[in-house]
Amino acid sequence: xxxxxxxxxxxxxxxxxxxxxxxxxxxxxxxxxxxxxxxxxxxxxxxxxxxxxxxxxxxxxxxxxxxxxxxxxxxxxxxxxxxxxxxxxxxxxxxxxxxxxxxxxxxxxxxxxxxxxxxxxxxxxxxxxxxxxxxxxxxxxxxxxxxxxxxxxxxxxxxxxxxxxxxxxxxxxxxxxxxxxxxxxxxxxxxxxxxxxxxxxxxxxxxxxxxxxxxxxxxxxxxxxxxxxxxxxxxxxxxxxxxxxxxxxxxxxxxxxxxxxxxx
Numbered sequence: 001x002x003x004x005x006x007x008x009x010x011x012x013x014x015x016x017x018x019x020x021x022x023x024x025x026x027x028x029x030x031x032x033x034x035x036x037x038x039x040x041x042x043x044x045x046x047x048x049x050x051x052x053x054x055x056x057x058x059x060x061x062x063x064x065x066x067x068x069x070x071x072x073x074x075x076x077x078x079x080x081x082x083x084x085x086x087x088x089x090x091x092x093x094x095x096x097x098x099x100x101x102x103x104x105x106x107x108x109x110x111x112x113x114x115x116x117x118x119x120x121x122x123x124x125x126x127x128x129x130x131x132x133x134x135x136x137x138x139x140x141x142x143x144x145x146x147x148x149x150x151x152x153x154x155x156x157x158x159x160x161x162x163x164x165x166x167x168x169x170x171x172x173x174x175x176x177x178x179x180x181x182x183x184x185x186x187x188x189x190x191x192x193x194x195x196x197x198x199x200x201x202x203x204x205x206x207x208x209x210x211x212x213x214x215x216x217x218x219x220x221x222x223x224x225x226x227x228x229x230x231x232x233x234x235x236x237x238x239x240x241x242x243x244x245x246x247x248x249x250x251x252x253x254x255x256x257x258x259x260x261x262x263x264x
Contacts, residue, residue: 007153008160010108015044016053016068024058024067043161043231050165088128095120096135147197147224158229159200162188166235168205172228173221181227187236189218190244198223203239214239215247 014033018025025033030041045066049055058065086094098117104110121129149156162169172183185205192199199220207217217239 006104006109008157010112011044011157012047012160013112014108015048019048019053019055019066019068021067022070024065026065027063040157047161047164086123088123091120091123092128092132092135095124095132099132099136149198149223152223152226155226155229156198156223158231159188159191159223162231163190166238168232168234168236170230170232171221171226174225174227176222176225185232186219186221189238189242192244192248201244203236205236208236214242218242218247 011034015030018030018033027038027041030044031038034041034044045055054069055066056069058067095117098113098120101110101113104113124132158169161167166187168185168187170183170185172181174181186202187205187208188200188202190201192201199222202219202221203214203217204219211217
């Protein structure tokens, strides 16, 4: 996945960290953490609530402060949960998988992963650390360059919130083949990466009720070609029967159509 998506995921986790503190977090603190304006802070708070995190406004605070409800943060004593003690093999597996990560390079998420790796290494003896290093040498990462999405962060942020909240968007999109810009409403469904680029699978809102096959209503948009985006108030339902993993597994790069036989 290209870096822009993980920047947004990192911000989401930062908001949760701030709101989980006993005193919660005010708008000013959240603006500083997210490096954004107050309107964007409220969008993230809406997204957090939409995902099911119960928030409460801290009484007596001016300006407003919010926090996760205490009963939610500490709500595990009387229920049975799986044993989460990690075995040595669990720790080694997690360490090896995370150390092979490349998709988060250049993002805030990468620093979180590196911090987790340092804590995992503290559980390993010197001999175990040498074994881990040997396992990491089994495979090398493809150094294929990724595209730079630093100028598209606001667009990726808007798409992130739209996907999480199932909100319709209006986009202005540059068509590379037709050499012109188009405006149309979309239902953003999923981000995915291909050939070092970031794409978003969307359903064309205007085709939702006019096509008999859900696949015919879907399109893939290159994030770098989205010129403008507006998050609308209308919500949408996820397409019934859609299996995006199966669809992408059968795609030719980012294009899916009926199979064609060819002889060379």
